[in-house]
Amino acid sequence: MTAEFVYLALDQSKSNDRHSFDIPVTCCSSVEMLFSIPGELMGVAVECVDPKAVESALLVLRGRPETAVKPVFLLSSIEGNAANLVDGVADSIESAYHQAREIHDRLSKLDSTLLTDRDALIFRLLAYLYARPHLTYEPKHHWSYPALYRFPLVDALLGEAENTQHRLNNLVERGLLRRSELKDRIRLCPVCENAHLNYVDVCTSCGSIDIVRKPFLHCFVCGHVSPEESFLEKGVLGCPNCKTRLRHIGADYDRALESYHCNSCGHMFEEPEVVAHCQHCATRSQPDNLLPHRVFSFEITEQGLAAVKTGMIEDIYAMLDSLDNVNPAIFEAIVGWLLRLHQRYPDVTFSLLGVRLTNLTELTDSIGRRRVSELMDEFVVRIRALLRTTDLIVHASRKKLWLLLPKTDDVGSDSVLSRILENQRYTQQDEGVGLEINTVRFCAPGDLIDGESASLLLARLAGGLE
Numbered sequence: 277m278t279a280e281f282v283y284l285a286l287d288q289s290k291s292n293d294r295h296s297f298d299i300p301v302t303c304c305s306s307v308e309m310l311f312s313i314p315g316e317l318m319g320v321a322v323e324c325v326d327p328k329a330v331e332s333a334l335l336v337l338r339g340r341p342e343t344a345v346k347p348v349f350l351l352s353s354i355e356g357n358a359a360n361l362v363d364g365v366a367d368s369i370e371s372a373y374h375q376a377r378e379i380h381d382r383l384s385k386l387d388s389t390l391l392t393d394r395d396a397l398i399f400r401l402l403a404y405l406y407a408r409p410h411l412t413y414e415p416k417h418h419w420s421y422p423a424l425y426r427f428p429l430v431d432a433l434l435g436e437a438e439n440t441q442h443r444l445n446n447l448v449e450r451g452l453l454r455r456s457e458l459k460d461r462i463r464l465c466p467v468c469e470n471a472h473l474n475y476v477d478v479c480t481s482c483g484s485i486d487i488v489r490k491p492f493l494h495c496f497v498c499g500h501v502s503p504e505e506s507f508l509e510k511g512v513l514g515c516p517n518c519k520t521r522l523r524h525i526g527a528d529y530d531r532a533l534e535s536y537h538c539n540s541c542g543h544m545f546e547e548p549e550v551v552a553h554c555q556h557c558a559t560r561s562q563p564d565n566l567l568p569h570r571v572f573s574f575e576i577t578e579q580g581l582a583a584v585k586t587g588m589i590e591d592i593y594a595m596l597d598s599l600d601n602v603n604p605a606i607f608e609a610i611v612g613w614l615l616r617l618h619q620r621y622p623d624v625t626f627s628l629l630g631v632r633l634t635n636l637t638e639l640t641d642s643i644g645r646r647r648v649s650e651l652m653d654e655f656v657v658r659i660r661a662l663l664r665t666t667d668l669i670v671h672a673s674r675k676k677l678w679l680l681l682p683k684t685d686d687v688g689s690d691s692v693l694s695r696i697l698e699n700q701r702y703t704q705q706d707e708g709v710g711l712e713i714n715t716v717r718f719c720a721p722g723d724l725i726d727g728e729s730a731s732l733l734l735a736r737l738a739g740g741l742e
Contacts (some may be wrong), residue, residue, distance in 0.1 A: 279318035286324035319347040319376025334361040338432035347376035384432035402584040405576040455572040463566035470556035477548035484540035492532040549673040609671040612730035613685035628691035629679040630716040631742040
């Protein structure tokens with residue numbers, strides 16, 4: 277069956293402008309009409325002058341499995357996000373056709389069932405780069421983005437924007453993508469990971485923002501230091517503390533190093549403290565506590581090319597290793613250290629969460645290994661999004677994970693646990709099946725048993741996972 281090349285004229289006034297072509301072309305005036313065309317789609321040339329209409333159409337094309345990785349060209353330059361979702365701007369339909377043919381020929385070498393499967397998200401991400409050998413996933417900057425940068429094309433292919441960065445990092449750690457060019461370095465709020473920060477000078481004593489810079493004088497007679505204005509009385513310079521008349525700078529007085537005055541507490545200081553105010557969640561953070569984030573472009577690796585050509589990504593359980601795991605022995609040692617720390621300092625709190633995947637074998641028999649692989653990838657991405665930089669995780673056995681949450685009480689661990697359990701809902705399939713997990717929770721000091729070591733604690737909790 278011949279693959280169809282579609283001329284999508286979203287402007288009704290343009291749909292009849294082109295009467296004949298030197299190539300086989302099917303004309304459409306809407307995205308809905310395009311999807312009604314029987315047979316395989318080779319590529320699309322879009323013509324429209326309305327940026328919003330073009331972007332809306334492109335988001336549909338990139339979001340539908342059957343058209344997600346297909347070549348799409350614009351026939352005129354358009355500002356906005358639409359330019360991030362296409363393969364380029366062609367000067368004619370014939371030019372778009374020939375460029376699309378090259379991409380289509382590469383795609384035709386891949387498993388067509390995976391290209392059109394709505395659950396094959398990883399495969400589509402890799403296949404898009406495979407069909408375009410010199411392409412990289414580029415971050416795009418805009419002031420309105422929470423983290424200042426997004427990957428609009430990846431967002432469109434995934435149908436989401438929330439976990440895009442986590443998913444790309446996950447594919448890097450699995451060897452399927454690599455970080456290419458460093459684009460920027462930014463700082464993020466440690467609570468909400470938002471980059472919209474306002475840096476404010478505050479008083480080093482009380483933290484007030486009501487500070488002013490003033491010239492200060494230092495009386496040599498009594499050592500008094502205060503703003504210059506307090507030394508002036510009726511045009512005469514004198515110390516307000518010892519009442520000495522000050523005539524010669526360097527002999528009677530000099531200018532002090534302190535140059536700021538707090539109107540709230542009266543404190544005087546040389547340099548103010550800088551605090552970052554998050555404009556999203558209102559958290560106030562020290563600059564050293566902000567999360568450094570490097571913004572990269574991403575390209576496919578040799579391993580990624582092999583995976584997309586064979587249709588086999590990797591072992592299902594090995595996906596758990598892409599989490600930031602620590603060595604099991606080190607993990608147990610840290611748990612033991614926290615137990616001893618609590619004995620000495622009873623106010624130290626921490627929580628342990630155990631997670632066990634219970635039905636991967638049965639699920640693989642039911643819906644197939646590839647679809648289970650996609651579900652596991654989604655599970656790993658969401659688990660990663662839950663973890664703070666101070667949390668630890670260990671892949672303790674083939675089906676079991678331990679999460680260590682320092683400085684986390686009952687309320688905090690309950691919140692994390694409920695979000696882990698909520699992940700089951702995201703993995704539900706049309707067949708009524710999905711990932712099933714067992715969980716167990718421990719929180720110090722409430723769940724402590726006197727004299728229990730780290731190994732005994734982990735063994736006790738492991739029994740609750742079976």
